[in-house]
Amino acid sequence: MVRQCQLLGVSRSSLYYQPIAPSGEEMTLLKLMDQQYLRTPFYGSRRMKAYLQTQGYTVNRKRVQRLMRQLGLQAIYPKPKLSESHPEHQIYPYLLRGVDIVSVNQVWSTDITYLPVFRGHFYLVAIMDWFSRKVLSWRVSNTMDVYFCLAALEEALNKYPIPEIFNSDQGSQFTAHAFTDCLKQARVNISMDGRGRCHDNIFIERLWRSVKWELIYLKAFEDGQHLSQEVKNWFHWYNRQRPHQLLG
Known part of the structure; x- marks a missing residue:
């Protein structure tokens, strides 16, 4: 087994790893955060932590940050380098500013x-x-x-x-x-x-x-x-x- 793992370039710990489904509490936290973000997209990890605590969940900011990354949530406010573009991908300009949308398939x-x-x-x-x-x-x-x-x-x-x-x-x-x-x-x-x-x-x-x-x-x-x-x-x-x- 060791030799097979070496040939495939994988570790034995990866081979034997069994994924664990998220707990019921974690799924509830994810749902609450996703719902709250729709209402307040300007909430960062600090405010989201405070919100979850008001709902009766004892969470720290590090856990909230991890769950927000998992959900793809990011607070909306002016800041530099909000997202990093792929270095090999072209970014195109926004063409819809001031454009009147008057027909389907426009x-x-x-x-x-x-x-x-x-x-x-x-x-x-x-x-x-x-x-x-x-x-x-x-x-x-x-x-x-x-x-x-x-x-x-x-x-x-x-x-x-x-x-x-x-x-x-x-x-x-x-x-x-x-x-x-x-x-x-x-x-x-x-x-x-x-x-x-x-x-x-x-x-x-x-x-x-x-x-x-x-x-x-x-x-x-x-x-x-x-x-x-x-x-x-x-x-x-x-x-x-x-x-x-x-x-x-």
Whole structure:
């Protein structure tokens, strides 16, 4: 066994390691933090620790920081170097400042959010039309790689007319060559939010609030398959039946 591990370049401790599911308390903390962040995205680890303590949980700041990293939460306030870009990925300018959105397929946007389940978590990517607010495609994944984002993009490009502008944040999934090359081949203008400017992509941020408050926080999901089916049903209802006040 030692020789086999040497040949494969892995340690024996890694070979025998058995992953442990997060405890019930930790899943509750993750859910509470995710809910509170939707209400107060300016909360950092200090305020989030204070909030959890008011809910009866004895936590220290180090644990809160770890859980916030796991959720991908970062307090919104002006600061230098909010996010580091991949050195080999090009960052594109924001093209939507002052632009009137007057028709479907004029602007599409995308983003990724975190979804908790009973024993673990998943990530959801969605592509939305800014004018109609329709969710054009989506994917659920247990990893934050570029491929599930690319699959959602390819589906949207195959099902709908090509948009004029495609907007995203500067996340490594959306700056990856595979993702931007797909847009370039379709001759779509690429737009990216400024660092730390969550309101540049406000419509899809509002979508995440709806998904979580109207679906995720109301049900207990057993696994990724159950989650995907419920997300599919919700998006079908969202696109076809849910009223949008702004659109009449």
